[in-house]
Amino acid sequence: MLLLQAQHVARHFGADVLFEDVNLDIQDHSRIALVGRNGAGKSTLIKMIIGEQEPSEGQIIKKKGLSIGYLAQNTGLESDRKIYDEMESVFRPLIEMENQIHQLESKIADPNADSESAAYQQLLKNYDQLMHDFKEQNGYGYENEIKAVLHGLGFEGPDFDRPISSLSGGQKTRLALAKLLLEKRDLLILDEPTNHLDIDTLTWLESYIQNYTGALLIVSHDRYFLDRIVDEVYEISHHQSSHYTGNYSQYIKEKDARLKAQWKAYEKQQAEISHLEDFVNKNIVRASTTKRAQSKRKQLDKIDRLERPEGYEKGPHFEFTSDQESGDIVLQVEDGAIGYDQQILAEPINFELRKHKVLAIVGPNGIGKSTLLKSILGQIPFIKGGARFGTNVHPGYYDQEQQNLHENKTVLNEIWDEHPTTPEKDIRSILGSFLFQGNAVQKMVHSLSGGEKARLMLTKLAMRHDNFLILDEPTNHLDIESKEVLEKALLNFNGTVLFVSHDRYFINKVATEVIEINPEGSTLYLGNYDYYVEKKQELEMLAANAKENTASAEQSKQPSAGMQNYKQSKERQKQERKLRRTVDKLENQVGDLEDQKAAIEQQMTDPEVFNDVAKMQKLQKQLEKVTTNLSATEDEWEEKLLELDEFEN
Template sequence: MILLQVQHVARLFGADVLFKNIDLDIQENSRIALVGRNGVGKSTLLKIIMDQQPADQGQITRAKNLTIGYLAQDTGLVSANTIYEEMLTVFEPLRKMEEKIHQLENKIASDSQKVNSKEYQRLLAQYDQMQHDFKENNGYGYQAEIRSVLHGFKFDEKDYQQKINSLSGGQKTRLALAKLLLEKRDLLILDEPTNHLDIETLNWLENYLQGYTGALLLVSHDRYFLDKIAQDVYELTPTAAIHYSGNYSAYIKKKQLRLQLQQKAYEKQQEKIDKLEDFVKKNIVRASTTKRAQSRRKQLEKIERLDKPQGQQQGPHFAFTAEHPSGNIVLNVNEAYIGYQNHAIAGPINIELRRNQIMAIVGPNGIGKSTFLKSILGKIPFISGSSQFGAQVDVGYYDQELHNLTPNKSVLNEVWDDHPTMPEKDIRSILGSFLFRGSDVAKIVSQLSGGEKARLLLTKLALNHHNFILFDEPTNHLDIESKEVLEQALLKFDGTVLFVSHDRYFINKVASQVIELSEQGSQLFLGDYDYYLTKKAEQHLLAEEIKADESQNLAKKSSQTSTSATNYQQNKKLQREKRKLERDVAKLEKQLEDLDVIANSIQQAMSAPENYTDPTKIKQLQEQLTENQQQQQQTETEWETTAAKLEKFE
């Protein structure tokens, strides 16, 4: 079933076209990423869908009674309530139902002497129905759901009574998203939802959205996030929204293939046109061939000429090169503790970084990743321990706060003052490769955007030809095209890199090693970000198994000590019963998993184009889905009963 359609929509500013001929379909359970270069109008299109801006052409059609949740970019929750009070407002109908149930309970208790009366029976029937509805709408679990979502966004119970209007902008944005998730709208439209989220929260949000029952339309610069969530990608261009099936990585591959095919088709047509034009030119004036030339001319006139493929928008292009190689050992960090005012926040940290390696530093917010880089550079002293650079190491540093720039200088002088003997045309040429062209070089640094400052700092780093570069959040202010250029520059760099980043896609792309900082110290993982996640999951599972084994051994030892001959047989019987219940629980859980797989298969079939336009097929699939849901409910009831019996053995 189609929830929403964007049909031939355009946004114009006088004679200027932001975009036109935009078509986009959102079906039930869609997972759509909307991508495109900066300034193409992604946020504008979302606002048109939400009726916050008008469409100059085209229309938006919506399914009847469609509910939409919308998170604009960097929009925070505005409320005079406390955090928990505001989340409770989502469940106000349930809370009113709960209140009515309690009123009915009191009334039924007071009329207990009239058990045979019609009124009493009516009250019981009403009570049973309300209890059923309350349970079906998660009446017994909505408070746990609130706590779970708030915990996912890093709000603990100690925060629940804080007034929302006293929170930071980032906290208000997280709460706005939390409330939207709890509301469970049919369609959720999120514009840069990953802003202000650390890696742990991003992982939680991805897992939550993967199980979200409604449809999703997402705009994000977080490519790892889009890879995890998106199942379709629409690339917004000034003249169309081009659809690609699959996640972000699939989109990149398919787009490249599409551009290659378009280029081949264009070249083939040009070759044909050249031959026809050459024939006409040579033969039009010759009496013996003029008719054939006229025929070729008519062919030329009928050809629908293809536009030359434009490919990617021209972005920055640069490289990092080392003036001279360093020694084999670039950096040694030995038993280092980092922190402030003699208070250690992480350690001991140990690193041996070798030439041409690219190492990523990860860890929770507040653990001191940026502090660690500054301690290596001598800007903040280690609490204890030390670090040493190797032979012939020349260090460069990219500061995430972009403090390594002079606010009152022009772009040109910011670079030229560091290289006064370099000709101005060479400085301008290098700045041009970083997209500072023409009058851009006269801009004052303090007036630049975050992305422009980032590109200017990268320009300075590229010109200094360091053989070891420390980056602190280098992708924070860059658009996707600039991130991809930076990735390629680092992969081709003939030096060594140590960097801090929350951009998991970037880490995956460039890192050959990942070091995790924690209060307990450092741990090295010899692979990319996905490898790091896999090993962390294995470590967690192993720790849980060890904990379970220790618990079992302790329980067994205690049981052996206390078991006597008189209760030995009784214990064996109880163990047999417990094992039977465990088998029954596992069997029921397997049935639930199988039913869930079947339900997903039915839902996918319902959203298939060849089915959702066939009323008979949709009706059959809906009947199958209803039967499946009834089976799930019956199996869940059996599972709850059996699991409750099993809990008595714990």
């Protein structure tokens, strides 16, 4: 079913065109990526879809009653409630339904109710329907669902009672995403949903939304995420939209194939046009060939001329080069413990980085990845252990906090002041390769966007010509095209690279090694991100198997279940035989005592004994003793007899 359709939509700003003739179809269960350079109009199109803006031309048609959830970039959840209470509010209708069910249960259980009346039968009917609806809408599982989503997005039990107003911006953004996931809208629009998420949380989110029941429209620079989630791509480029089937990697291949086909068709037509024009120009003035030339001219006039393919829009282009070679061993970290104020985040960290290798550092948020880089550079001391650079190593540092920039300088002076002997035209040329052109070089640093500051920092780094690059989240704030340029520059770099990143596609593309940091220290994997994931899963499986084998070995020391059942059966039979012997023995004792009692009573009826007071007193005492023993033995016999009956039954 078609949920939403954008038909020939345009957005104009006076005479300027942001985009036009944009078309977009969203079906039930669609998984769509919306891509394009920063400023292409992605956010504007989304605002039209959610009704915040109207198209300059065209229309957007929505299914009646369509519910849309929208997560804007870096927009957090604002609420006076506590975390769990806010999430629970999503299920208010279910909670009210549960209250209605309890009220009906009280009425049904009323002893004064007339169970034969029509009203009572209707009561039962309403109760059955409510119970059915409650179960169908996950009434018995919504609390677990809340906890699962909060846990997946990094909130644990102790956090549930925290006021939302006390959270950081990143935490509020994750909570906004959590609430949208729980609301289960028909169409979920996510603008950069992977910001503020570490790799473990990203992996959880991918798994969760792969099973999302509604449609998804995603804007993201996380290409790994898009590869795993989407099966359609809409690109806004050159003020137009194009549709591709497949994930992000398939879109790149198809785009290249389309561009090559367009150029081939264009060049073929241009050759044909050139051939016809040459013939006309050479033959139009000759009497003998004029008619043929006129025919060719008419043929030229009828050609539906193809526009020259624009290709990829102009993006940054740069490279990293080192002035001199380092020694073979670039960096060694031995028994490192990282943290602040003597509070250790991770230890021991051990690794050796050799020349021309590209090592990625991964690990959960807060484990100290950036701290490790700063400790290596000497900005934050190691709590234990240390690091040392190899021979002739010159490190260059990219700081994700952008503290290497001077807010009150212009773009031009930010570079020129560090390289005063370089001619201005060369500085401008270098800045131009990073998309700072014309008057853009006079912009103040503090007025730049995050992406512009990132490109300016890369400009500074490229001009240093260091042989060891240390990069902290270098892809943050970069659009996809800039990321691809950075990847190419690092792949062609003749030095060594150590970097921290949560961009899995980037890690996969450039890393030759991956080191994972956790509280217990570090683990090195000799491959890219996919290799790291595969090997980590293998190690976890081996650990699980070892644990299982240990448990099996321990269990093997114990009797098997069958053996235990056999022994239990044998023990039961033994007890039963013993009990039966006891019952038989007591039964014999009862018989003997009854015989003794009868014999005494018989003696007491003998006239000789009856008339002898002394003998009668003696027999009376014997009778009383035997009677007491008989009574006690009979009680014990009856008790054991009941136990025997229980065994047999």
